[in-house]
Amino acid sequence: MRENRLKESRLSYESLYRQAQSDPETFWGERAKEIEWYSFPERILDQDADGAWRWFSGGTLNTCNLALDRHVAAGRGDQVALIYDSPVTGQIRKFTFAQMTEWTARVAGALRGLGVDTGDRVILYMPMVPEAVVAMLACARIGAIHSVVFGGFAPPELATRIDDAEPKVLLTASCGIEFDRIIPYKPLVDAGLEQARHKVASVVVLQRPQCAVQLSHPRELDWSAWERAATPAPCVPVRSTDPLYILYTSGTTGKPKGVVRDNGGHAVALHWSMQAIYGVDAGDVFWAASDVGWVVGHSYIAYGPLLRGCTSVMYEGKPVRTPDAGALWRVIAEHQVKSFFIAPTAFRAVKKEDPDCLLQSNYDISCLKYQFVAGERLDPPTYDWLVQHLPGVPVIDHWWQTETGWSICANLAGVELLEPKSGSVALPVPGFDLRVFDEQGHEVGPNQEGAVVLKGPLPPGSFPTLWRDHSRFVEAYWSRYPGFYLTGDGGYRDEDGYVFIMGRIDDVINVAGHRLSTGEMEEVVAAHPAVAECAVFGAADADKGQVPLALVVLKDGQNIDATALQTELVQMVRERIGALANFKRALVVKRLPKTRSGKILRQTLRKMVDGQPWNMPSTIDDPAILDEITAVLRTR
Ligand code: COA
Ligand code: AMP
Numbered sequence: 111m112r113e114n115r116l117k118e119s120r121l122s123y124e125s126l127y128r129q130a131q132s133d134p135e136t137f138w139g140e141r142a143k144e145i146e147w148y149s150f151p152e153r154i155l156d157q158d159a160d161g162a163w164r165w166f167s168g169g170t171l172n173t174c175n176l177a178l179d180r181h182v183a184a185g186r187g188d189q190v191a192l193i194y195d196s197p198v199t200g201q202i203r204k205f206t207f208a209q210m211t212e213w214t215a216r217v218a219g220a221l222r223g224l225g226v227d228t229g230d231r232v233i234l235y236m237p238m239v240p241e242a243v244v245a246m247l248a249c250a251r252i253g254a255i256h257s258v259v260f261g262g263f264a265p266p267e268l269a270t271r272i273d274d275a276e277p278k279v280l281l282t283a284s285c286g287i288e289f290d291r292i293i294p295y296k297p298l299v300d301a302g303l304e305q306a307r308h309k310v311a312s313v314v315v316l317q318r319p320q321c322a323v324q325l326s327h328p329r330e331l332d333w334s335a336w337e338r339a340a341t342p343a344p345c346v347p348v349r350s351t352d353p354l355y356i357l358y359t360s361g362t363t364g365k366p367k368g369v370v371r372d373n374g375g376h377a378v379a380l381h382w383s384m385q386a387i388y389g390v391d392a393g394d395v396f397w398a399a400s401d402v403g404w405v406v407g408h409s410y411i412a413y414g415p416l417l418r419g420c421t422s423v424m425y426e427g428k429p430v431r432t433p434d435a436g437a438l439w440r441v442i443a444e445h446q447v448k449s450f451f452i453a454p455t456a457f458r459a460v461k462k463e464d465p466d467c468l469l470q471s472n473y474d475i476s477c478l479k480y481q482f483v484a485g486e487r488l489d490p491p492t493y494d495w496l497v498q499h500l501p502g503v504p505v506i507d508h509w510w511q512t513e514t515g516w517s518i519c520a521n522l523a524g525v526e527l528l529e530p531k532s533g534s535v536a537l538p539v540p541g542f543d544l545r546v547f548d549e550q551g552h553e554v555g556p557n558q559e560g561a562v563v564l565k566g567p568l569p570p571g572s573f574p575t576l577w578r579d580h581s582r583f584v585e586a587y588w589s590r591y592p593g594f595y596l597t598g599d600g601g602y603r604d605e606d607g608y609v610f611i612m613g614r615i616d617d618v619i620n621v622a623g624h625r626l627s628t629g630e631m632e633e634v635v636a637a638h639p640a641v642a643e644c645a646v647f648g649a650a651d652a653d654k655g656q657v658p659l660a661l662v663v664l665k666d667g668q669n670i671d672a673t674a675l676q677t678e679l680v681q682m683v684r685e686r687i688g689a690l691a692n693f694k695r696a697l698v699v700k701r702l703p704k705t706r707s708g709k710i711l712r713q714t715l716r717k718m719v720d721g722q723p724w725n726m727p728s729t730i731d732d733p734a735i736l737d738e739i740t741a742v743l744r745t746r
Contacts, residue, residue, distance in 0.1 A: 122526040123537065130540035130569070137540070138165065138570055141382045142374075145417070146180050147171045148347040151374065155567060158351070162574045162583070163567035166350035166374035173354055173373050174218075174251035175345040176381070177416035178211040181392075186419055187211075189393065193445050194240045196426035197437065198287040199320065202444075205240060210247070210416075212342070217241075217248035220340035224279050224312045228253030228346060231277040231356070233310075234402075235259045235268060235299055237286035238426035241316050241333065242402045243412045245281050246355070250373075253348045257356040257368075260403025261286045261295065262624075262690040267366075268302030271358050272310060274368055274577060279312045281333075285321035289431050296323040350374025356577045357405055359512040360627035361586065362617040368577030369512050371408075376515060377417055379541075379571025380409055383516050384418035387508070387539065388449045389480050389523030392419030395445055399425050399438070399452040404624075405512040406485065410451055414516075423447060429456040436469030443473035449523070450478060453485035453623030454492050458653055461492065467499040480523045481505045485623040486655045487611060490532050509535035509611050511597065512625070513587070515571045518542045518564065518597070519609045534608040541569025544609065546602055551591045556605045561615060563594040619648030619656045621692045628658060631693060634686045635660050635679055640668040645702055645710055647719040649695075659719050659746070660696040661739065672698045697742050705729040718743060 130137040135154040142151060152168025178191070187208035194203045205213070226232060232249050234256055236242035242258070249256040257275045259268050272280070280303070286293040296315065303310060315325060316333040325332060354373045358366040388410075390396050398410035402424075415422035423445050429438050429452070438460060442450060460467075481496060481503050488507040496505045504527055508520035521528050521536040528536060538544040543565035546554050554560045566588070576583040590596045600615040614620070617629040628646040635644045642665040648656035660679065664670065676696045683693035703711045706729060717724035718739060726733055 123522060123528060126522075126525060127538070127540045131543060134541065134567070134569070138378065141570075142166055142169070142378050145171070145176055145377050145381050151350055158574075160575070160580050162580070164351050164574055165372070165570040166378065169350040169374050170347040171350060171374060171377060172251065172253075172345035172347055173377055173413070173417075174214060174247045176377050177247060177250075177413060178207055178214060179345060181207040181416075181419050182211050186392065189419070190421045191416055192240055192243060193395075193421060193423045194426070195423060195441055195445065196238070197432040198289070198426055203240065210244065214244050214247045214251060215342035215344070216337055216340050217244050218251040218343035220314075220336050221248055221254060221279065222252055222343050223336075223340055224314075226252065226254045226278050228348065229255065229352070231255045231257055231275045233257050233259060233268075233272060233275060233277040233280045235261060235280065235282045235295065235302075236316075236402065237261050237283055237295070238401060238424060239283060239316065239318075240424060241283070243424060246402070246408075246412050247416075250354055251345050252343055253346050253352065255353045255355055257358065258403050258408070259358070260401060260624075260690070261293070262403070262688045264685055264688040265298050265301035265305055266686050267688065268298065269305035270364075270366065272302060272306035273308050274358070274366075275356055276308045277310055279314065280310045281314050281316075283316035283333075284318045284323045287320060287426065289428060292321050294321055294323070348373050351574070353577075355408065357408060357512055359405070360618055360625050360630065362627060362629045364627070364630040364633045366627075367582065367586070368579065369405075369573045370575050370577050371515055371571075372574055375570030375572070375574075376413070379516050379569060380414040381417045383539075383571075384414050384420060385524045386522050387517055387520050387524060388414075388451070388482065390415075390418065390420050390449045393421075394448045395421045395423065395477075397423035397425070397441065397445070397447045397450050399429070399450070399456065400485075400623075405510075405515060406451070409515055421445075428459075430459045430463050434469060435460045435464035436472055439470045439473040439475055442475045442478050446477040448477060449480045449482065451482040451484070454483050454488045455486060455622045455653065455655055457483070457492050457496060458489075461495050462653065467495075470499060478503055482508060484508050484510055484517070486620040487613065488533070489655075493532050504530065506530070507535050509599075509609070513573050514542075514568065515573065518544070519611075531604070531606075531608050534604070534610050537607055537609065539569075544603075545594065547591055547594070554602070557602055559600060559602045559612060561591075562597045562599045562601045562609070562611065563591055564597060565594055568595055614648075619658060621648070621656055621658065621690070622654040624690050626658070626687070626691055630687065631658055631660070631683055631691065634683050635662065635696065638675070638679060638682065640664055640670045640675060642666070643702060644696075645712065645715060647712075647716050649719045650721055654692055657692045657694065660693070661699050661702060661715065661719075661742075662696050663699060663702060695746055697746060699739055699742050701732070701735050701738075703727075703735045703739065704731055706731045715739070
């Protein structure tokens with residue numbers, strides 16, 4: 111019976127998926143006609159000189175026009191485009207499409223006034239304020255490339271991004287607000303600029319009343335005066351393949367990867383995704399409770415909802431303690447959110463403080479039609495809790511990455527809702543050809559775990575390259591299994607084709623929905639003068655999903671106290687990467703287990719740290735070392 115229902119409900123999804131597979135150019139060509147172009151693409155899909163797949167070559171458009179001006183022209187000027195809901199400052203402000211257009215044109219003009227031209231880079235180090243979205247759109251308006259750096263990153267991270275992107279201008283604010291804590295940004299920005307080799311010509315600071323700063327350097331400008339003095343700038347046509355933004359994401363080393371997003375593919379994919387995946391259309395209210403510093407914030411706070419003519423909610427608060435664990439329900443009810451998207455870790459925080467979800471009864475959330483989660487694995491207890499407390503609302507786990515920019519697997523709310531399966535991210539979204547490979551690159555059968563890969567070309571919206579590093583793009587993503595994109599995630603498909611994502615198979619971890627590199631943490635820990643070598647892994651954590659844990663070997667003759675060492679290492683990681691790493695534990699061990707050829711047995715260690723079953727590797731040089739590590743891990 112259940113089997114039959116499953117098969118029946120898949121008909122429409124399946125026909126759409128097959129269409130996208132058998133004739134991608136017609137499928138995406140049709141989707142491209144749904145947005146406005148200054149000149150329609152000459153080719154739907156082709157390859158550039160580097161061999162990278164490119165969508166919609168020859169087309170010209172402007173992403174800001176699609177997100178704002180065109181809605182005003184179509185008579186939606188008075189509709190609210192952005193709701194800024196900020197419990198940490200006690201404000202709710204609403205901006206119509208007409209107001210957003212006018213504001214963005216002014217900021218675009220102000221950027222022009224600083225010499226920012228098409229193709230120039232602008233870095234944003236901003237908290238969750240509407241100026242951040244306006245600045246992103248303002249860059250798009252004049253063809254400049256924005257690169258948003260998450261406000262929780264420490265100065266060295268900012269410096270690395272400044273040196274890679276080489277921006278003309280840096281936009282920031284005087285502070286961010288974490289719960290009730292003011293985080294002054296200016297000292298962080300000053301340190302980042304100081305540490306960077308590249309010299310940024312202008313720094314514009316949004317003064318927030320919670321923390322006014324002194325502007326003394328000749329390159330510094332006050333945001334409101336800067337904006338007031340500007341002449342509004344119109345939208346300029348850009349090529350479909352021109353970059354819209356660079357978003358740095360953690361790789362396996364200390365050097366983050368500059369994921370490039372183009373204008374055309376991005377606009378077409380996100381416009382379609384709002385309706386097909388999230389089940390919303392123009393006039394509906396959509397809320398992605400993420401941060402503009404992450405890909406979810408780019409795609410589904412700033413761009414996707416506005417491209418579709420939806421109202422987007424921008425929330426400067428937390429799921430708990432702003433003021434309580436009813437905050438999410440309050441926002442949904444107050445702004446009549448139809449489709450809501452958040453990371454599971456946020457619901458775990460709510461569940462911890464309000465296990466029976468009692469605070470929900472203070473609000474009428476009957477407006478909510480779909481609940482989406484992503485960013486990390488949705489653990490079954492959290493899924494069950496959500497299903498229990500959101501009766502009649504489908505809880506949809508969907509899987510995606512900074513690199514793809516939108517969802518690879520999902521249950522398409524706007525096409526046809528399939529029967530969900532706990533622990534699964536459902537089926538591949540049309541355009542993604544997903545396979546599960548073994549070590550040798552052979553496809554594995556149902557329920558067998560392996561590397562999850564995607565056959566090229568990836569659909570529109572996915573990254574065509576890494577910023578000024580195409581060889582790394584090829585090497586990191588396309589060389590392991592030629593012709594297939596390596597997602598870095600492991601998982602399997604069941605007998606119905608449902609996909610289960612089980613976690614990363616590389617040195618990337620997800621901490622409270624934040625993507626971080628253990629390789630980078632190792633570089634920081636290894637720099638401590640007492641440390642001979644180290645390895646950092648993600649350990650399962652009931653609240654944050656994963657937290658990093660370091661195993662450290664001391665240099666001969668070092669007898670530093672283990673607690674003192676841990677305190678110093680924690681401080682080093684906070685200063686170099688940021689508090690968001692949640693790096694709190696470093697355990698001293700005598701040796702790290704290695705193969706006879708000297709390679710650290712990371713796979714085994716990863717499993718041990720994570721509390722998963724593991725087998726004694728046949729290649730290990732000294733099996734006794736694993737007993738010692740087991741004993742040390744028991745002490746944590
Ligand atoms: N600016 C400055 N510091 C920040 C920061 C920011 N934007 N974000 C996090 N931090 C700091 C926190 O203040 C905390 O510092 P502390 O160790 O001094 O207390 C540290 O980083 C760890 O933060 P976090 O792990 O986020 O814990 P939290 O208790 O502050 O918040 C959640 C818990 C669940 C509310 C939060 O992690 C969350 O909302 N996560 C979802 C992330 C997300 O949306 N990801 C996108 C994928 S969809
Ligand atoms: P980011 O690039 O920050 O979006 O992080 C992408 C990574 O987050 C993926 O490679 C996965 O490891 C993880 N991830 C995202 N969504 C999910 C999901 N729904 N289930 C499991 N893991 C996920």
